[in-house]
Amino acid sequence: MSKHIAILGSTGSIGTQTLEVVEANPDEFVVDVLTANKNIELLIQQAKKFHPDVVVIACEDKYAELSEALKDEPIKVYAGMDAIAQVVQMSSIDVVVTAMVGYSGLLPTIKAIEAKKNIALANKETLVVAGEIIQKLALENGVNIYPVDSEHSAIFQCLSGEFDNSIEKIYLTASGGPFRGKDKKFLENVTSKQALNHPNWDMGAKITIDSASMMNKGFEAIEAKWLFDLKSSQIDVIVHPQSIVHSIVQFEDGSMKAQMGLPDMKLPIQFALTYPNRLKTDFPRFNFLDYPNLSFESADSKNFKNLDLAFQAMEKGGNLPCIVNAANEIVVEAFLKDEVGFLRMSDIIENCMHKTGFIKNPTYEDYVLTDMEARKMALSML
Structure with missing residues (x-):
């Protein structure tokens, strides 16, 4: 039987290559869900080609444009990060491919595991930020996490x-x-x-x-x-x-x-x-x-x-990897805009590690607050 899959981050590098795998094996896979951050043009093309049940655009400002473009298609259209976290729980889905970039992939992965969906994990930040929570949830829910990173x-x-x-x-x-x-x-x-x-x-x-x-x-x-x-x-x-x-x-x-x-x-x-x-x-x-x-x-x-x-x-351990990830996301974005030097990125990350509050046994809520605090700290150093 065909596996029904949800691809979170379908317009990114891993997402587009996942769809190439799907296209090469049409009897093996059915695409139920496609999500993207803001690349609406490519998401529209993918939706019309693969005919998922649902598409979600994380950037809510683009909902009207996406909905209009797909109005003649039998596809449900949603917007926002909460919607992504909800659609991964659809009963039809067998595997969730988590290819979203950075910290944004954490909550949808948690919700998918809680809904007992197997995970094809391409979003390494999920385990970097909250590995202990993810592994515990996977064990409790009988979920397999299959790594996508080549290593x-x-x-x-x-x-x-x-x-x-x-x-x-x-x-x-x-x-x-x-x-x-x-x-x-x-x-x-x-x-x-x-x-x-x-x-x-x-x-x-x-x-x-x-x-x-x-x-x-x-x-x-x-x-x-x-x-x-x-x-x-x-x-x-x-x-x-x-x-x-x-x-x-x-x-x-x-x-x-x-x-x-x-x-x-x-x-x-x-x-x-x-x-x-x-x-x-x-x-x-x-x-x-x-x-x-x-x-x-x-x-x-x-x-x-x-x-x-x-x-x-x-x-x-503790929330320190979460601090590193949050600070890194801020400095990489700044580096891509030529707002910070290559070596300076490491200095800012290291400073955030020393200055952001350390928590030895963090809860999910602690991770959310840590992420916010470390991002704010990194921004102040740019």
């Missing part, structure tokens, strides 16, 4: 058939981004245009900047902690410029498993939607002879301080 999908694939065997360590691979090997003197003057020029992956603007600053890899480490029940000492980051080895699991006997392939997000998206099955694809195949050398380097947390800040937050 976490790689770990998940390596663990297939190994779930009873203890993990000694995981290695998250990082491309190094556009500034691999650069020192602080160079980084002082880089522009957002340079930072958006990722060598291997085609991603949205926010995650591309996070990749350039290594914050993305720090967030992935926190996400891995919750997904695979690890300690920070079991997680390492290594730079692998070719992006062929997507991550590695080392077991307690010393044996290692790696998942490999050309960098293409459609593969982990599809695996998250079809697990435990694999569907035949026409994706390009990796050829070893095209890559005679695969290289690995230590991650540079000295020049890219965000990686170290994320590990500090993971080790201390």
Whole structure:
């Protein structure tokens, strides 16, 4: 039977590639819900092509335009973040693909889990901000969380058939981004245009900047902690410029498993939607002879301080990762507008970590207040 899916953030990089997977497998998937932040033009095109039951635009100012454009379609149209949190609970939905950017994905993910929907998780900030709450809810509701990030999908694939065997360590691979090997003197003057020029992956603007600053890899480490029940000492980051080895699991006997392939997000998206099955694809195949050398380097947390800040937050726990995420979202938005320097972003995040109130065992309400406080603090420092 076809799986009915909701795609939160359908106009972003992960959302559009998810729809490519759906289009390539029309007998496997039915799209019930599409949501977008404010890209109304693309959302309208997607709605007319995939005929979901419901579309939601988060930006309420665009509701009238969206409703008018789809008035001849048998599609319900809603607006606002509350509407997104409600539609994920629809009884017809089997899997919710959470591809919204940043903190905004937290509440809809919580509501989907409470409604016992399996999650294809592309919004890493959900586990960064509130990993303990999310994992507890998933366990209570019998919900599976399937990772969409290529690194976490790689770990998940390596663990297939190994779930009873203890993990000694995981290695998250990082491309190094556009500034691999650069020192602080160079980084002082880089522009957002340079930072958006990722060598291997085609991603949205926010995650591309996070990749350039290594914050993305720090967030992935926190996400891995919750997904695979690890300690920070079991997680390492290594730079692998070719992006062929997507991550590695080392077991307690010393044996290692790696998942490999050309960098293409459609593969982990599809695996998250079809697990435990694999569907035949026409994706390009990796050829070893095209890559005679695969290289690995230590991650540079000295020049890219965000990686170290994320590990500090993971080790201390509480609401500290939430503080880091909120401050990071503010400074990345400012950097994209050329309102703050590349290195200054890390300084602001670190200051917010010291100045925002720490809570050891936060509730959901604490996370909401922490997010607001840290954003306000970061804005005051810009």
